Amino acid sequence: MAEITLIEAVRAAMWEEMERDPTVFTLGEDIGARGGVFLATEGFLEKFGEDRVIDTPLAEAAIGGIALGAAVNGMRPIAEIEFGDFIWPAVNQIIGEASRVRYGTQGRRTAPLVLRVPYGGGVRGGLFHSQSVEVAFAHQPGLKVVAPATPYDAKGLLKSAIRDDDPVIFFEHKRTYRLVKGDVPDGEYTVPIGVAEVKRPGSDVTVVSYGLVLHYCLEAAATLAGEGIDVEVVDLRTLRPLDTDTVLTSVRKTGKAMVVHEDTKAGGLGGEIAAVIAEYAFEDLDAPVVRVAGPEVPAMPFSPLLEAQFMPSPEKIAAAIRDLAAY
Amino acid sequence: MLGEQSSKTQGATSNVAGNGAGPPPLNDADLLDMYRTMVLSRTLDQRIWQMNRQGRAAIVASAQGHEAAQVGAIRALDPERDRFYIYYRELTTMLALGVTPLELLLGFLAKDGEPLSGARQFPLHGALDRSRRDIVSFSNVVATQLPQAVGVALADKMRGEKRVTVAYFGDGASSMGETHEAMNFASIHRLPVIFFCENNKYAISVPLSRQMNIESISSRAAAYGMPGIEVNGFDPVAVYEAVGAAANRALSGDGPTLVEAVVERFLPHTSDDDDTRYRPAEDLEGIRDLDPIPATEKLLRASGILDDALDQEIKESAQKTVNQATEDAENAPFPEPHDFYEQVYAPGSPGDQS
Numbered sequence: 267m268a269e270i271t272l273i274e275a276v277r278a279a280m281w282e283e284m285e286r287d288p289t290v291f292t293l294g295e296d297i298g299a300r301g302g303v304f305l306a307t308e309g310f311l312e313k314f315g316e317d318r319v320i321d322t323p324l325a326e327a328a329i330g331g332i333a334l335g336a337a338v339n340g341m342r343p344i345a346e347i348e349f350g351d352f353i354w355p356a357v358n359q360i361i362g363e364a365s366r367v368r369y370g371t372q373g374r375r376t377a378p379l380v381l382r383v384p385y386g387g388g389v390r391g392g393l394f395h396s397q398s399v400e401v402a403f404a405h406q407p408g409l410k411v412v413a414p415a416t417p418y419d420a421k422g423l424l425k426s427a428i429r430d431d432d433p434v435i436f437f438e439h440k441r442t443y444r445l446v447k448g449d450v451p452d453g454e455y456t457v458p459i460g461v462a463e464v465k466r467p468g469s470d471v472t473v474v475s476y477g478l479v480l481h482y483c484l485e486a487a488a489t490l491a492g493e494g495i496d497v498e499v500v501d502l503r504t505l506r507p508l509d510t511d512t513v514l515t516s517v518r519k520t521g522k523a524m525v526v527h528e529d530t531k532a533g534g535l536g537g538e539i540a541a542v543i544a545e546y547a548f549e550d551l552d553a554p555v556v557r558v559a560g561p562e563v564p565a566m567p568f569s570p571l572l573e574a575q576f577m578p579s580p581e582k583i584a585a586a587i588r589d590l591a592a593y
Numbered sequence: 594m595l596g597e598q599s600s601k602t603q604g605a606t607s608n609v610a611g612n613g614a615g616p617p618p619l620n621d622a623d624l625l626d627m628y629r630t631m632v633l634s635r636t637l638d639q640r641i642w643q644m645n646r647q648g649r650a651a652i653v654a655s656a657q658g659h660e661a662a663q664v665g666a667i668r669a670l671d672p673e674r675d676r677f678y679i680y681y682r683e684l685t686t687m688l689a690l691g692v693t694p695l696e697l698l699l700g701f702l703a704k705d706g707e708p709l710s711g712a713r714q715f716p717l718h719g720a721l722d723r724s725r726r727d728i729v730s731f732s733n734v735v736a737t738q739l740p741q742a743v744g745v746a747l748a749d750k751m752r753g754e755k756r757v758t759v760a761y762f763g764d765g766a767s768s769m770g771e772t773h774e775a776m777n778f779a780s781i782h783r784l785p786v787i788f789f790c791e792n793n794k795y796a797i798s799v800p801l802s803r804q805m806n807i808e809s810i811s812s813r814a815a816a817y818g819m820p821g822i823e824v825n826g827f828d829p830v831a832v833y834e835a836v837g838a839a840a841n842r843a844l845s846g847d848g849p850t851l852v853e854a855v856v857e858r859f860l861p862h863t864s865d866d867d868d869t870r871y872r873p874a875e876d877l878e879g880i881r882d883l884d885p886i887p888a889t890e891k892l893l894r895a896s897g898i899l900d901d902a903l904d905q906e907i908k909e910s911a912q913k914t915v916n917q918a919t920e921d922a923e924n925a926p927f928p929e930p931h932d933f934y935e936q937v938y939a940p941g942s943p944g945d946q947s
Contacts, residue, residue: 317751318751325774328777328778331737331740331774332740334744335741335742335745336748339748340748358737358771359737359740363734363737366731366732368939370710370719371719371720375720376939432938432944458943461943504943506944
């Protein structure tokens with residue numbers, strides 16, 4: 267057991283899978299000699315060579331399409347999109363094409379690719395290096411969408427994603443890369459896709475979250491414990507397919523539900539989760555489902571006070587939980 | 594003579610074939626077989642168009658005018674070895690690769706047993722079982738197949754497999770950014786890809802002059818450091834030679850080639866289009882006189898390969914095959930939605946609802 271950062275967990279998962287399976291390779295911008303802008307592939311070029319660690323031109327549509335073609339032809343590519351904000355040219359290949367390969371061929375072709383996507387703000391990234399783009403992909407049947415919050419989950423889920431026979435979009439929150447540390451076993455393990463986890467059990471309020479702000483929810487819960495509010499925190503871990511059972515089980519127990527995400531509120535994943543709760547656990551609710559989410563501005567501004575205005579924080583989350591608990 | 598004075602080479606290298614090798618000359622049997630496929634394709638195409646006009650087939654993108662280019666290209670390739678990332682106007686390619694008229698008609702009528710997508714997709718889309726042929730057409734979105742084909746070829750190269758991947762596209766798709774990205778990457782990594790452009794001079798209604806300010810799509814190859822060959826797509830032998838040279842280049846590890854077969858679209862973009870709204874009547878005047886099927890017939894007769902009796906047999910056989918396939922396809926049921934939720938995700942994997 268060792269304590270490592272989330273980026274180290276991502277690196278370890280890829281490293282071990284590339285050692286284990288010769289069909290696994292990685293491609294993306296600056297992933298070779300540079301080791302990736304976040305150093306996710308540091309040392310990979312030296313270890314695995316330029317045939318399996320491919321620096322691409324700045325061309326996200328090609329990264330998506332080439333990964334898709336290689337996947338259809340028996341490989342297991344891991345493509346890195348440098349920043350989530352840059353993913354849009356690849357949308358045609360991923361949402362449009364990769365999601366439909368299996369369905370449109372009745373399973374005669376499949377697309378076992380992983381698209382790794384550093385996303386999210388709180389890193390002084392401004393309007394074009396801070397976006398949360400996960401919901402666009404979570405909307406699309408045929409894709410699997412994963413967003414781990416801890417090093418343990420990141421490593422275990424990335425291994426599952428690489429071994430999965432369907433396209434998996436793997437969202438890594440940039441601020442968690444070095445900020446979040448955690449214990450990871452020395453030996454081999456995986457974490458299943460499609461299974462949420464109760465990261466903190468509680469009895470008064472259910473808070474559903476993922477990614478960086480999951481940690482803010484845990485901080486808020488720790489604060490509120492001192493005030494006599496017992497918060498249960500559910501980490502979705504996978505955004506598609508949603509583990510609605512874990513969410514509903516928790517809500518049926520607490521009777522109060524909140525969803526927290528950094529992504530914009532309207533049309534964000536919180537709306538879907540609130541709808542699932544309303545549809546299947548309405549009789550168990552003691553209060554309306556509440557969302558704490560990003561504001562209705564196009565993206566996260568650059569300057570620190572403006573950025574803070576956008577980001578959910580432990581304080582904002584705690585305040586909203588207090589209101590909900592008192593309902 | 595077929596194949597003579599029918600192509601010109603542009604681009605970075607003067608040696609189109611890379612190692613200098615062109616394809617072997619075609620014999621009489623090859624030429625007759627190509628003619629047979631062209632006749633069958635035209636007969637089937639006309640039938641499908643007719644069925645659309647009768648309200649029996651929902652949508653058709655006709656290959657009429659593209660037959661010689663498609664049959665010539667396949668003749669230069671190895672259907673068992675190579676991989677075919679086609680687009681929606683590839684009826685002749687499908688036939689030349691061994692997909693049957695009945696299977697194709699099942700697709701056009703959206704009937705059960707359609708072998709590419711189970712009629713989940715438009716006709717000619719999906720993928721054939723790989724044990725038969727590696728034919729793929731995932732999408733109606735133009736040019737997406739180009740980077741995919743490049744990825745397919747990359748995988749073959751990584752495994753050391755000697756195969757050619759052919760990415761088919763039209764002049765319309767040549768304007769897409771993915772076309773540029775695909776060609777650039779393929780050339781950097783010297784991938785065994787043939788970019789096979791069937792230039793019919795219209796992107797639905799937009800003529801070439803409004804698609805590009807250059808004379809020839811193949812001239813773009815120079816910008817990627819690969820050869821570009823412009824070839825008369827009405828001359829099946831010229832296309833055979835161009836694609837054969839490109840295939841040899843790909844197999845020798847010298848990288849991709851852009852082959853532009855200049856053809857004509859005899860019919861509107863699809864059965865939902867009305868080309869009289871944008872295509873001047875004189876545009877097609879005289880072009881039908883160059884129709885590659887009667888032209889090939891004439892040349893085969895002149896060479897003594899074809900006579901009245903054989904030509905009659907070929908045409909009657911095509912008609913009979915298409916008639917039988919039509920009857921069988923019309924009698925086939927529509928697929929029931931019992932497998933509607935299958936193959937969204939891998940069986941048994943998270944999200945699988947089947």
